[in-house]
Amino acid sequence: MITLPTLLCALAACTGDPASGGDSGAKGTSAASASPTPTGPPGTMFDTFKYSGPDDPAFAAHGWQVRDGGGGPGIKDTWSAAGASFPADPTAQGGRALQLRSSTDGTKQGTKQVEVQSTRTNLFHGTFAARIHFSDKPSTGRTGDHVVQTYFPISPADDSANYSELDFEYLPNGGWGAPGPKLDTTSWFKADPPDRVTRAAKQRMEGWHTMVITAMEGKVVYSMDGKELFTSSDKYVAREKMDIHFSNWFIDLLPSITGQRSWDMKVNWFYYKADQALSPADVQQAVDGFYGAGTDYVNTLPKS
Template sequence: MHGARPHHLDGATAGSEPGVLFDDFSYTDPQDRSLADHGWRIRRGGGGPGVPDSWSTAAVSFPSDPTAQGGHVLDLTATTDGTPAGTTQAAIGTVRRKFFEGTYAARVHFNDAPTTGADCDHIAQTFYAISHNDELYSEDDFEYLPNGGWGGPATSMYTTTWYSADALDRVTHRTIGSLQGWHTLVATVSDGTVTYHVDGTPVFSSTGKYYPRETMTINFNLWFIDLPSTGSRSWDERVDWVYHAKGVAQSSANVQNAVSAYGTADIHFIDTVPSIW
């Protein structure tokens, strides 16, 4: 399926890499068996956020990209004709909730305008970690809103740490400015502080009760906050790679060094983070 390239390195052969997840999304399509084998699930069906009952497996693909480290990217595509029935949203996440303290990182391509159609949507382009346990709810978010939303201005990056989704109890920071193009997002969860970085620059920290209380999954999604007008349009968010280092707070430079080393070694996937359940 992937030719002669070494596609993955598992815990049995990666003893020098304890507690690391790395994936450069070198998959063929949503039905690639390696995707499930590597712990990913594409969302489909109902539920929020955004437009209910609009999550589609077909909204996720893995096109070739010669500029990407592994030669492929994860592509999330959200489309709409302005009606709920004519809307699809995209989401993918890890099946196992096993990520807690440590470093979360991804190289993500954001877009300030749709790939096709009118530029009118309030759309969220995201990278986040989450648990859904109501008693110990935990969530750390990067959410880029090119056209604003929730009453906020355009080209807003929201970095948010949640304590309770039901009570809307969270702390958030909004950074203004276009993020069109590729960016490296890093969140460190360590010693009672969550710190969010964009391209190596710290943009927000949270402490106290605004700190994860249990293990989480790692996710990406692309969704419409609302549907302001009719007419067909589509949006894309792309991901070059994702990385997690368990129990250590790494700088953006150290993350890039680790990711580059996997590229040099022609390693496309590794997961030595122990499963909790």
């Protein structure tokens, strides 16, 4: 049986003995000392993506939108809301996930890319975490496309003086002249001309993974399933408030691969804790606490 102190500790993302509060190792106000509000612990955003579809009023009310219309990256002007859905999924925690399905037949007219992003620019220093399902093969059709399955906080404007972007990008078939599979972790200082530092992990990623970014105290740390992958510092850090994006897109068109094919990326949940660098174990404890309490959505962040 879960006791009330234990549940409150989990929701506040603390560690150790619930009575004593534990120690996550973060600076400043500890998660344990922050009493949960009626809508959740302060400085927290959490979502299990339990929506009926992109047109569900709660989806927009909770600060999300599906991109459509013009622009890049990838195949410009091919963004479509048709690829976003919220199906039941027995492999997902809680049994449901956000699914992002991009498709192409090798032509621009036959290509649809998909991206879901937050609409409130209020994520800055702290811990960003998501449970992501990456795909090594298309759900339908032949493989070979240079597809990018990605999750990243980013500045609202590419020309911002304090431009910030922190990327996880999975390329099962490689791209930009580099072979795959590989997972790129990249911290940006400027979008144009590109100024960034990056590291590639060459491995297959099929399946669910917990991806965590901590942006605190002049450094950015990327980890996957509890293993640290890359750290950036100096000017390659978060310098302003950002949105969060989940995106599934194509680098280029490959008409040599005949027929229609579809690529799926899934997002089980997203969790953000402001101004604290939480360990992956702390993140999972907080997420489990929300699921255990039947909580599908929390946002106690100050409005931007």
